[in-house]
Amino acid sequence: MRGLSIVGAGHVGSALGRLFHTAGVFDVRGVLARSAASAAQGSAFIGAGTATFDVAALPAADVYMLAVTDDQIVPACATLVASRPLQGAIVFHCSGALSSGALEAARLAGAATASVHPIRSFADPAAVAADFAGTFCGIEGDAAALAVLAPALEAIGGRPVTIDAAAKTVYHAASVFASNYLVTVLDTALRAYQAAGIPADMARELARPLAQESLSNVFRMGPEQALSGPIARGDYTTVQRQQAAVSAWDAEAGALYAALVPPTAALAARKPR
Template sequence: MPAPAVDLAIVGAGHVARALGRLFHASGTCEVRGVLARSAASAQAGVDFIGAGLACATYDELPVAQLYLLAVTDDQIVPACAALAASRPLAGAVVVHCSGALASGALEAARQAGAHVASAHPIRSFADPAAVAASFAGTFCGIEGDAGALAVVVPALEAIGARPVAIDPAAKTVYHAAAVFASNYLVTVLDAALRAYVAAGIPEDVARELARPLAQESLDNVFRLGAAPALSGPVARGDFVTVHRQQEAVAGWDADTGALYAALVPPTAALAARKRS
């Protein structure tokens, strides 16, 4: 016999709330009872996307549930949790937030009210919630929190195809920084490469084609071999005469990009040392 559906109430009606709400509802794991947003129109739009629940504009309107999902911005998690705890008894309930940067300790108001708390961070871009909901299977989710909360959250995530990965709550900010390095700062470094090609007289569309095989092969090698074995280039060879010449040339072209180049030399040299060891 399948486990009975868990009553779910969602605070937030943005992309994450909509995608996860639709997934939980469609899987039959959760019965979405209500969606709370800052406006009735936003809440109704969330309910329409999810396909279930009551649109709510106040905490008093939000139905009582076994599981509360706080899918709000990081700066709203603490006040949202406090408002939820003030609006109803939470003893025995589960409260979970979706932030990648904050640990479950941000839900202290709910914990003090007797709830079990956790964080569950899907490692995806939610720019298109419909596309995420259609292709969520296999998505990794960083999880941490109380055992009582994880006993509910982990099966619910697995039912929608997620791959939960336990993380250390004390290192939650470093965990989130890992995603920034792997995604945001990677784009910044590639932008520097493209601008440097353009500065050398190469049209931007051609520059992208020049950079593509280098970047793609490097990524493939990192994930196939590991970072140290994938490293190549002048620092890996110990050719610091070339490195110094490039650094001066880049700084002369653009001071900020030159500073970025200089900042990358020491960690790249350390990586090269690991490669040789």
């Protein structure tokens, strides 16, 4: 069994570490964190691995997982490279925004590098570890690294999806559109309902069936068929009137409305007639 040492004992590192350990995919040998307490907590959650806050004391392994924040990936990789030989090892990070190119120092030291990004929230690592099956994981990197990591992810219930490393930032933005910005648009809808005199709790009930049915239709029929409303009908008189009214109510909401008109019109143009 290949040995795994983890750099970063936060939610992602702890959850994946526990999954790999429990499934017997990797022998978790070490857990490195910024403090002894954090390392010990991570090791305890995982159920394996020597806890340390000193990179020199991190046990040697066949595979190294850098589960640190995006701004720490490059320096953490450099520190790891300076601490030990990495010829023949696998080094991967878990960022959705950065490509495996961020691990260039490890690659130059002879390691095979990759990135593995589980597409889900890790706010509750215990819940993730208990219900990881079916989680899509965006992967890219050296073939030698992916030959090991893809089966490892499948063994813990993950669904690896190969992505283009050159488009990694756009890939991550896709998740922002599908999750974060969707919440922003819905917040604007709820506030607009309230501006029309509808109480907040009732506004959520009004928006719920519209939002849920639209989401269901997108994934069932595709966005072209799911699109409805004035732009889909070509009713730009209504669009202009709405944009003016929304802008008068709230300038930022008006700007958001205006920004969404061109891409929605382009989507409507793809709609089969």
